[in-house]
Amino acid sequence: MISGQSIYFTAPGRVTIRSEMLAPPGVREVLVQTTLSAVSSGTESLVFQGLAPENMQLDANINSLRGNFRYPFKYGYACVGQVTMLGPGVDNEWQGRRVFAFNPHESHFIASLDALIPLPADLTDEDAAFLANMETAINFTHDGAPLIGESVLVLGLGVVGMLTLAQLARFPLTHLFALDRYPLRREIASRLGNVQVLDAEDPAILSDLHNALAAHGFASRGADLVYEISGSPDALNLAINAAGYNGRVVIGSWYGRKKSVLDLGGAFHRNRIQLVSSQVSSLAPEISGRWTKERRLALALQALHDLHPGEWITHRFPFTQADQAYQQLVLRPEESFQIVLTY
Template identity: 55%
Template sequence: MKRQSLIFKAPLVLEIREEECPTPHKGEVLVKTLYSAISTGTELLAFTGQIPTWLSLDETLPALRGTFSLPFKYGYACVGEVIAVGKEVAETWLGRKVFAFNPHESAFVASVESLIPLPEGLGEEDLLFLPNMETAINLVQDGRPILGEQVVVFGLGMVGLLTTALLTRFPLSRIVALDRYPLRRKAGMELGITATFDPLSEDVLRGLRSILETLGYHQGADLVFEVSGAPGALNQAVEITGYSGRIVIGSWYGRKPVALDLGGRFHRSRIQMIASQVSTIAPELSGRWNKQRRLEMALEALKWLRPSFWISHRFPFERAAEAFRLLYEYPEDTLQVILTYS
């Protein structure tokens, strides 16, 4: 059986390559891909050559062995249908819809242990948001919002929107978000948050302070999430974080340099900066939480949010290069872009 795989061939260059699809062995199944989602964070960094070539694709995922040394396959959000099973796999798997952390390709072989069956009551396209929802949950767990806090989110890409959606479930006094693009700010406001701002506007800091300093007894944000992917956002985050506040950094900047000003109010304000990355659980939570529990929580969150309404574009797999170009050249027109497979 032949399959088509998306290859990251050079910076800004993609190629669809036909190749032999492996046969499922013991404990494995063959999956025909129905949809895959494109990440506007890590995948765009890979598309533009902004990730160090020596870095592993993902040491925790069997489908993403190797490094970012060109050429390589990438992607980690596929939904498909099981069309063949290997030895010692029950035939009840045949026809089952599943999620896999797998690169963009029309078919693939995976162990049954690595697949996540489509839960009852959840749409196939909603399931594409699973990796980003896991990331959002990890961010919130690392930030540990407290009743009545003022929270600011930098970046309303998909991770930022999902993080903001989770935060609206907490009894916080205010949630404010920043993003360059009106479409994303509109999506944030539709979640019922307090306000949104353009981080590049001249009066953004004044606007933020007018909201965050009205409580009187506590000035500035208690908790800030930086998920914009823009290194300059960190200095803005420091500017609006209050005394002993926390800044959770979920952005991966790749090769982009980060010029961080720690000589101003950062030091005297005792601000904490927390690195958050979904590949691991925070050590202080690992006594009660593991990846399976977090995954189950992410699936439940997808059921109540049903985020597929944020899909702004659907491209046939054959037009994958066009989809990536759209995200790279016109990000202001997009929310979530997915690929569909015939």
């Protein structure tokens, strides 16, 4: 048997580390020793605060995330590690290979080969830790389908919002605006290229986002495309009001059990606004005949190589100090961009 440790969410505001014994890897399985794992600033913040729906599956598409959000449970989906033991039927070339896995925060875990993503030699562990969120950002871009010359707005510059903004900055758009309340995030976004970044707590923006954007040069007709990635249900009304006639609003936020009160009697009704639900577990139906998850992941790896988001890591905590990491995430979000656990 192999000794390992795992982080368990045991109650709202509480995590514990438990020792576990793992059986040796089976046929076409390997043992992975984790070196780094990224803490999700959106989903794991909700999980830690007890705001995830208890009866909802952790993720029906990932074998390591079976079960639901009923305590106690393991969670996390961004592990970087090294293969240290091979099961029967596994080629020796896997020994010592660096890999990424959609796996909870654990010091060691058993994984099938098809659950692992081999990492290029020139991609650092820190950059690789952003792979899950970069795949999500690419999925948002696919679902929004920005066109040349469009005006686009991103609400929320957490990790996924920032990665989405980085992808949109590569498009020949007429306008690209982003809003966030935290100066640290706005400073990172300002380095991404031709982006105008505004303070989401500016009174003019809160009272009339449409006209506030127009005053900064944004198209007076409203946005062609808006991304709501703030994690705040209240921001969805801002997104709807910022969109122009027949504009698209891509909802990338997962609100958990937080409720949203929508105003659908004004701009939404008259302007025929389209609300698009976007979730990375599946591909947009209109591209599913040509795109696969493997193709999307390959694109995400290349995007990480080009962007180097590992530079955005603000905090590193030893795995044994996971409780402090989550306290940092929830209590001091203004200074916490990407938190990682080290092993």
